[in-house]
Amino acid sequence: MRIDSAGHAPGAPTLVLPGRGYDADQPVLRVVRDELLAAGHRVLTLSWDGPAPTTADTPDLVRALLHDLRPNFVVAKSLTTLALPVAADLALAGIWLTPLLDEPAVGLAAARSHANTLLVGGTADPSWNRTLAHESDREVLEFVGADHSLEFPGDPAATATALERLRHGVREFLA
Template sequence: MPDPSPFAVPTRYDGADDRVALVLPGVGYSPARPLLHFARAVLLQHGWTVQELWWQIPADFSRLTVEDRIAWVEGQVTRAVDAEDGACRLLVGKSLGSLACGIAAGRGLPAAWLTPVLTYDHVVRGLRATQAPTLLIGGSADRLWDRRVAESTQLDVLEIPSADHSLELAGDTAGSVGALRQAVTRLNRFIDSLGRR
């Protein structure tokens, strides 16, 4: 069980590169789940230091207003970014983590949002405001994803056909593995492109 502090389970890379990527989970999708596990592996492979957030969702979270949910996520992410003393140069977030896209836009941080919550105007505004390289990955069967909205942001977008909010295909294990491969391959290309800037 993770430590209840918001940035409790750091994964460090001991290379010469001190760029920090902050990995943000979803509501019930921890950094140990497949998308974020392999996102961490990709980041480490490219020489990033990875800091994972293992946040403890408040018990009354489902009863909070959208504004209060956004404020809670932004508070958690702001503290984690500030704790890195300027070394945090990338956000990688799943679902709920995408509520921090305004922070990424405001601080000029590149970001990769895996299944961002495109049904929240706050998220869409943050994505449209960003000037930094940003990747959006979602599935066509995810009710929180909207391909037209994603493409309207003019960002790097990958939509995986028939994939749900976990980027899995219902009743299709092999297809789900294929969807994960697509997401990881695109994320790898995106992270590689940041290293060449």
């Protein structure tokens, strides 16, 4: 794994964690990272050099990263949202992109996560549990009809509109 740094803000960094097969150069994470940098965050971005960790190994890997890097904010996509319980235990604010809310520990952690938490998902994503998301009492940005990549297959205009809505939603959340 590799960690890249961008931005020069003092203090604790923001940690951006990829999904399995979805790195920070993919549209959703790139939009969020760009907004973090525009808001003045120092951003550390994790990339997998080889295969992504297993679902069983991900929470411990993220726990170690959080301990070593001591971020004050975390952004995670899909696979790495398995660490939402860890972040909730540490009272870390964050943005959870397509969280695996169908995993019981992740779904329960959403409700006890830091008050400054944004859950982002699409209703065509089988891992998105809209009931849990909305009952979590956290901020929710939901895309009706979007899949796990927050895309609308076969409709590039709708996908582009969703990315702009994500950009705007993240900007408002960070303000």
